Amino acid sequence: MRIQQKVLLVPMQPTPNGRMHIGHGGGTYLRADVIARALRAQGHEVAVVTGSDVYEDWVVAAAHREGRSPEETCRDHHAGIARDLARLSVRLDAWIDPSGEEHRDAYRQLHEDVLNRLRTTGAARLESERIPFARDTGRALVGPWIAGECPHCGRPCGGSTCTYCGEYFVPEQLVDARSRIGDGPVEWRTERNWFATADDPGAIADRHRAAGLRPVFLAPLLRALEAHGGRVRLSGQGDWGIRSETLPAGKVISNGYFLYSVYCGEVHRASTGAAVNPFAPGSGVTTVGLFGSDNSTPGLLVPDVIAQGSRGTLTPFDATVVNGMLQFEGHKCSTSKRHGIWLSELLDGTSVTADELRYALLHAPLDHGPADISLRSLTDHVNALRTWRTSVLRPALDRLREQSRPVPRAESALKAAAAQYELLTPYSPDLTAAVEAFDAWIGGPLTADAEWLVGVALLARPLLPELADQVWARLGFPGEPDLRQAEHLEPLPLRSPAGSADEPAGPLDPAALRPYVHIQDQE
Incomplete structure (x- = not known):
């Protein structure tokens, strides 16, 4: 498929609940940088724009663990992640904090505008669902607060996506659902939230096949389309997130990857003086999404569903780059489980x-x-x-x-x-x-x-x-x-540069890295 002269790459926003480990560095962000450099070397105008996922509940969990406010946790890790990426020579053209003064209002408004657009077109519908709550605290057990077994592969998981098989599920599908932080017994309540479903599920699968998505990454998308026709969440339970006056208390607009990317496109449009957002039809910009295989639903399904529901105002990614999960010493690298090697520790120490x-x-x-x-x-x-x-x-x-x-x-x-x-x-x-x-x-x-x-x-x-x-x-x-x-270039005479090649360090002993290895908390 043809690549436009102008290209925007949006690697999935990392959650500022900790610093970057080698799983982050070796997956999405390294891919974004490598592809961008290769395209630039061929004369394309390339921008890499992303930021941190400040409205993810994992931030609240990290704040609880670290004994400080979610806002302070975001600011600290947002800045630290930027340093980690720069240290790995990952070049970004913009690094966005959606909760910061520069972006907060515009970021919230974009999400509200799209939700209202989907309501107007009839693509968004209020639907009932069963949500687990902690009986003792009243906390909605979603995201980092819920644990159980994946309904598809049976491995330990939580939230709404299995990091092992990449399958998406709703809370009531989780097997043996329980509180992750000991909130006591679980009770189930019926709640009403906004969802959208694909107008044409077959077209989504066909588009990704035509774009060259490998079968191993296409398979979870096909299963999702078959299981629920491409149904995606637009709002959910929570107090930490994108609040809206159109939603009742205790509910927030889903802080999804695609609308984050559309906002990145808006930042890019403003910085370049372009007439339209890169995700507008006919923008002349090739948009590229990059993410791990544990985000198949946000990265492969949601963009098409929202684009279809927007009735011609938005287009999905032109290309998607999916990477598998990096394991270190036999287990998936994980911030929450403190498993892996952290970039800052390795490169600075x-x-x-x-x-x-x-x-x-x-x-x-x-x-x-x-x-x-x-x-x-x-x-x-x-x-x-x-x-x-x-x-x-x-x-x-x-x-x-x-x-x-x-x-x-x-x-x-x-x-x-x-x-x-x-x-x-x-x-x-x-x-x-x-x-x-x-x-x-x-x-x-x-x-x-x-x-x-x-x-x-x-x-x-x-x-x-x-x-x-x-x-x-x-x-x-x-x-x-x-x-x-x-x-x-015509043959150039050598300029006899002074000096010699930089002398690399001597052989690296694995023992020198051992203090920087974290292997903990595996279930």
Whole structure:
């Protein structure tokens, strides 16, 4: 499918209930950054816009655990997550706090306007549902407050989506529902909330098939369409969230990923001076949603249902990039369970660099489903990259300083980079295949000369940006590695740059990372 010249990528908003772990870094946000860099290298105008999910009940749970207000919890973790992403070399064009003064009113208004629009078109309907409440405290047991077993796979879960199988469910479907924080016995009450259902469920499935969504990620969507025809929630129980005068006390507008993305589109429109939101029909912008497989309903179903119900005022994502869940040492990385390695601790407390961590995470094939990374495999990838930089890259850059002949046209490098970038489109990307293409280039039989270095820079650009920029600068080329620039450059005389390659740290011992590993609270 065709990609417009202008592209907006919206990775799913992380919840500010803690800092980012390697599951976050290696999944959605790394994919957004890699795809954006590959598209920019081909001349596209690309923006990556997201922010934190401040109205998620997990924030309240974190505040309860940390002994402070939800507002303070949001502010602290919102800022910390931004630092984590920057530390991993994930480049964002806007980082939005929907509860902050700049965005609060406009964010609430957009959600209310869309809900009113769906009511007007008849797409939104009030429906009865059974909701569990804590008998002792009166708390609605939804989101982080409810635990049980998934009605589809039987694994422990809570909220409305199973992190193991990716299935969506309503509270009354949860098996053996119980309070997660010991609120006492559960009682069920009938409540009325707003829902919308797909006008044409078959068209949703067909659209995602045509866009190249892999079967492993399409399957939960197909099951949801078959089970309930594409029914999605528009309002729910809660006191922390997007309040509306049109809803009774104790209810909030659902703070879903798609309308968050539409708001990101509005921020992007205002910053660029565009005439319409990228999610408006005919905007001329390719919109890309990126999220983990545990968010199949918010990411794959809700955008189409709301777009259909809006009757031509909104369009769903043009492309969706879904990644499987990253497991660490056999269990899914989890903020609430404190399982994984946290980016800030790893990158600030050890010798591991952003490029090295990205290199290790890129080898986990999350574009094809769940994958596991161990402390040993992480260490092995870091050491492999360090060894190559010391034994191959540094000597090649040293020889470059001694050459006086021009850098030749790098036809083989251009061909290899073009093939790699084809793996990094928003339609069925494969980051592991892309890093394997990089590995093949740096470990192949080609002579480690100036032409080879052009290929190193071009193939590294989406994946290992610090390395790519370093090599490109040593070649004497301006700016960032750029496929179009390399295609049209006449052979340039080397500028004999001073200095040598940055010396990587010595071999990494897994024991050095052990203090930063968290393995706790597994059910």
